[in-house]
Amino acid sequence: MPNHDLLIRNGRVIDAESGVDRVSDVAITNGKIDQIKPEIDPATANDSLNVEGQWVIPGMIDTHVHVANAADFGRVRGLGLQMVAAAGATTVIDLGGSMEAMTTGIAARGSGVNVGGLGYLKPGETVPEGRLSPDVITEIVGSALEAGSLGIKLWGGYYPFTPDETSRFISTANNLGGYVAYHVGTTETGSRLDGLREVPVLLGNTGRVHIAHINAYCRGSILPVEDEIQEALQIISELRDQVVSEVHLARPNFTLGKCDEEGNVLADVVSNCLKLRDYEPTDEGIREALRDGYASTVDTTRTGLVLVTGDRGIELFDEAKTDVSMSFPVNNATSAFQLTAAKNSENEFIIDAIASDAGSLPRNVNIEQAMRMVKFGGLEPLEMVAKLSYNPALMIGLGSKGRLAEGKDADITIIDPEVGSASYGIVGGELIMLEGRVVGRGGTVLTTERGEKAVANTGSDYEIIDPMEALMYVGRN
Numbered sequence: 388m389p390n391h392d393l394l395i396r397n398g399r400v401i402d403a404e405s406g407v408d409r410v411s412d413v414a415i416t417n418g419k420i421d422q423i424k425p426e427i428d429p430a431t432a433n434d435s436l437n438v439e440g441q442w443v444i445p446g447m448i449d450t451h452v453h454v455a456n457a458a459d460f461g462r463v464r465g466l467g468l469q470m471v472a473a474a475g476a477t478t479v480i481d482l483g484g485s486m487e488a489m490t491t492g493i494a495a496r497g498s499g500v501n502v503g504g505l506g507y508l509k510p511g512e513t514v515p516e517g518r519l520s521p522d523v524i525t526e527i528v529g530s531a532l533e534a535g536s537l538g539i540k541l542w543g544g545y546y547p548f549t550p551d552e553t554s555r556f557i558s559t560a561n562n563l564g565g566y567v568a569y570h571v572g573t574t575e576t577g578s579r580l581d582g583l584r585e586v587p588v589l590l591g592n593t594g595r596v597h598i599a600h601i602n603a604y605c606r607g608s609i610l611p612v613e614d615e616i617q618e619a620l621q622i623i624s625e626l627r628d629q630v631v632s633e634v635h636l637a638r639p640n641f642t643l644g645k646c647d648e649e650g651n652v653l654a655d656v657v658s659n660c661l662k663l664r665d666y667e668p669t670d671e672g673i674r675e676a677l678r679d680g681y682a683s684t685v686d687t688t689r690t691g692l693v694l695v696t697g698d699r700g701i702e703l704f705d706e707a708k709t710d711v712s713m714s715f716p717v718n719n720a721t722s723a724f725q726l727t728a729a730k731n732s733e734n735e736f737i738i739d740a741i742a743s744d745a746g747s748l749p750r751n752v753n754i755e756q757a758m759r760m761v762k763f764g765g766l767e768p769l770e771m772v773a774k775l776s777y778n779p780a781l782m783i784g785l786g787s788k789g790r791l792a793e794g795k796d797a798d799i800t801i802i803d804p805e806v807g808s809a810s811y812g813i814v815g816g817e818l819i820m821l822e823g824r825v826v827g828r829g830g831t832v833l834t835t836e837r838g839e840k841a842v843a844n845t846g847s848d849y850e851i852i853d854p855m856e857a858l859m860y861v862g863r864n
């Protein structure tokens with residue numbers, strides 16, 4: 388009599404929490420992992436999947452994606468949800484977007500992945516223009532939580548606040564029990580090493596925060612890249628009890644090309660990218676960089692978003708009156724590799740996770756790049772699983788995910804080591820992706836008790852989580 392829904396047979400099961408790495412069968416019942424044993428009788432399952440030669444890991448959790456705000460990153464709402472599933476993710480956290488855009492996206496193009504989101508702070512949209520009083524900050528963070536977000540994301544590199552306001556946003560989110568992520572930079576610093584140097588002061592002794600894409604601050608704009616890497620690692624190590632962090636492994640960055648009426652580039656990130664190659668930080672500088680193939684804009688196609696450069700790139704830039712997503716191949720491979728592999732004297736990783744900062748951006752390469760690192764010897768397979776699944780689950784406080792163990796959620800990613808990418812994605816025991824083809828639909832929204840009402844009203848499936856379970860709050864021991 389079959390009592391399991393699905394049996395995954397003959398895979399190399401790799402679980403970072405238990406340290407298990409051996410060929411086993413995994414039985415799934417009612418969306419949970421029921422049994423993991425060297426051999427389970429196939430007659431006990433309704434369905435089975437033979438994955439001999441492949442790696443079975445806890446579902447990949449990407450703690451930094453962009454799948455909600457369609458306007459900033461392409462025109463098709465929810466497109467990123469298909470792209471993250473194709474890349475092997477089973478849970479993603481949208482780092483800055485509206486819950487309305489997210490739930491609309493899930494309804495339109497959901498791929499079965501679980502999605503949590505952070506409210507974004509953009510003057511003129513979610514935040515009033517001008518300086519902000521403590522009361523206003525409390526109100527803004529409160530409304531993000533009421534809307535169903537897990538917390539807030541500060542986009543210092545794009546929409547910097549004063550150091551005081553930044554500090555206040557972080558402590559308010561901490562006090563209200565929300566998650567808080569920070570792309571460094573205030574009115575006094577930038578999206579560079581100086582922004583990272585400012586973090587200890589912003590946090591004081593008590594602030595807790597997730598610092599986004601550490602590698603983005605190690606591009607050599609202040610010191611030689613090697614020195615920036617060392618200093619960044621030093622800063623993060625010293626903030627170990629207050630900070631969680633991630634690195635992405637993609638070459639292209641993504642940013643916004645928007646210029647003011649005089650033609651001056653608005654985003655600090657774009658200016659830095661242009662200056663690195665001696666282009667003027669203006670609309671004309673962007674056009675030149677597009678012509679030379681250094682800059683790209685993002686075009687929406689039926690299968691996803693793609694990078695375009697040259698004449699077509701300039702056409703898109705002008706059509707959008709400069710307000711377009713842009714990409715530059717500026718992410719330093721040395722810093723990505725070193726920051727990912729670096730450990731402290733206790734043999735612990737200094738940077739917790741690999742995250743893509745992708746989603747709707749065409750660079751969902753966590754697994755592909757991590758597998759390259761494994762091949763090269765920069766990460767052991769168990770370490771890779773820590774970086775892709777287990778640590779991200781700790782970071783967000785998802786106690787039933789990120790582990791392959793009896794009773795945990797049957798969220799599983801299967802990797803073909805020959806190809807070096809994900810071959811199957813499974814969420815709650817259901818197949819959502821096979822061989823890059825997304826077959827999942829809908830998706831579960833991760834929200835808090837405070838946001839339950841708003842999310843329930845959208846008709847989306849949801850699960851309540853408590854951000855106070857996140858690593859930044861519960862601590863490392």
Ligand SMILES: [Zn+2]
Nearest residue numbers: 451453482744
């Ligand atoms: Zn991002």
